[in-house]
Every structure is written in C-alpha cells, then in structure tokens.
Amino acid sequence: MKWDALEDEPCSLARTVAVIGDRWSLLILRECFLRIRRFDVFQASLGITRHLLADRLKKLVRFGVLRRIPYQESPKRYEYILTQKGLDLYPIIMSIVHWGNIHMVDSRGRPMLHEHKNCGRMFDPVMVCSECGEPLTAKAVHVHPGPGARRSSPVHAKAQTPSRRTVRSG
Known part of the structure; x- marks a missing residue:
C-alpha cells in the first residue's frame, strides 16, 4: 500500500485514513x-x-x-463548514475522544465533558449494533468479505477456510 494512494485501495479504513489519517486533519475536525x-x-x-x-x-x-x-468580500475570506459527510465523522471523533478519556487523562481528569442536549446528562459514547442495539466489542464481531473486497485480501482467505465455532465468554 502506498501512502499517497490510500484513497484508491479497496478498503474502507484505508480510504478513510486518506482523508483524516493525519494529526492536523483530526485536530481541525475537532475544532469544527x-x-x-x-x-x-x-x-x-x-x-x-x-x-x-x-x-x-x-x-x-x-x-x-x-x-x-x-x-x-474585501479581502475575500471564507468559513469552513462541515458537510453531511463531515458531520458523519462525529462518531469517529467521539470514539477517539472516549479512548483518550479512558487511557490518556492525567490526574486532573477529562479535559472536556459531553452533555446530551435531549436528556441533559453527561455521557460516554457507546457503539452499538444497528440491528439489535447491543454494545459492540472487537471479540463479538465477525468480518466477512463484501462485494468491494479484493479477492486476495486476508478477509477473503479467512472466509474460505473451514469455519470454527466461536465461543463467547462472559
């Protein structure tokens, strides 16, 4: 994979990294x-x-x-407004913030708290399954090749091996 060609890769993560995968872009989005x-x-x-x-x-x-x-107009100056595509990055930004709140805070605590306007309470973002509403964890998800996957991808290779029964703990 070439860094300057990530946007052309048949991988949603690589294509996303092409857009927001450097510190300044992420910090600009935070400011937005x-x-x-x-x-x-x-x-x-x-x-x-x-x-x-x-x-x-x-x-x-x-x-x-x-x-x-x-x-x-004189001199011409611009504002930079999030598009819907930009607004759709909010869960990603909040996931990074949440990870930082758990793993990177110092003794003073979280630098920012987030209040849900609808209920008025402080919250932590949670990723849930769009189908059943249960919280998602890495161990509770199986990945399958999609229609845009490359035939030689590791996901394709794994999908063609005999399936093993997954045991969930907890």
Whole structure:
C-alpha cells in the first residue's frame, strides 16, 4: 500500500485514513465540531503554520468533508463548514475522544465533558449494533468479505477456510 494512494485501495479504513489519517486533519475536525469555522481562529487555536492549515483545509474540502463559504468580500475570506459527510465523522471523533478519556487523562481528569442536549446528562459514547442495539466489542464481531473486497485480501482467505465455532465468554 502506498501512502499517497490510500484513497484508491479497496478498503474502507484505508480510504478513510486518506482523508483524516493525519494529526492536523483530526485536530481541525475537532475544532469544527467545537464550532470553529474561520482560518485565523483555527490557526490561533491549533498553533499550526498557515501553509499546513491551508493544505489540510483544502484536502478536507476536496474530499467533501468541509465546504468553503465566503463571509467577507474585501479581502475575500471564507468559513469552513462541515458537510453531511463531515458531520458523519462525529462518531469517529467521539470514539477517539472516549479512548483518550479512558487511557490518556492525567490526574486532573477529562479535559472536556459531553452533555446530551435531549436528556441533559453527561455521557460516554457507546457503539452499538444497528440491528439489535447491543454494545459492540472487537471479540463479538465477525468480518466477512463484501462485494468491494479484493479477492486476495486476508478477509477473503479467512472466509474460505473451514469455519470454527466461536465461543463467547462472559
């Protein structure tokens, strides 16, 4: 796999990494979800160079994650707004935040708390099965090749070996 060709790989994770797989893109998305929209505010908040910020914003716009909307004519300036495709990244960002809240906090505790507007309570994100609603864990999921899988993928090879009965503990 070539780093600059990830978007062409027949793998959803590789294609996603092509879009958000560097620290600056993830941090820009964090700022977007915190309702930051303007170049100068991104730069001040992140401490990123103008060139690097412009490059990452351009990439997120090219992939349809953000859209650029003018808010000033002279000089022309833009806001960067999450598209639906960008908003659909929220569970990914929240999963990373949750992992950090569990494994990377210091003695002061979590740097941010998240409140669900509907019920007014602080929450932790949970990934659940779309079919039955049960929480998902790595050990409770089987992966099968989909129609877009490459024939030589490890998932294809595993799918063609005799099946073994999976025993769930707990």
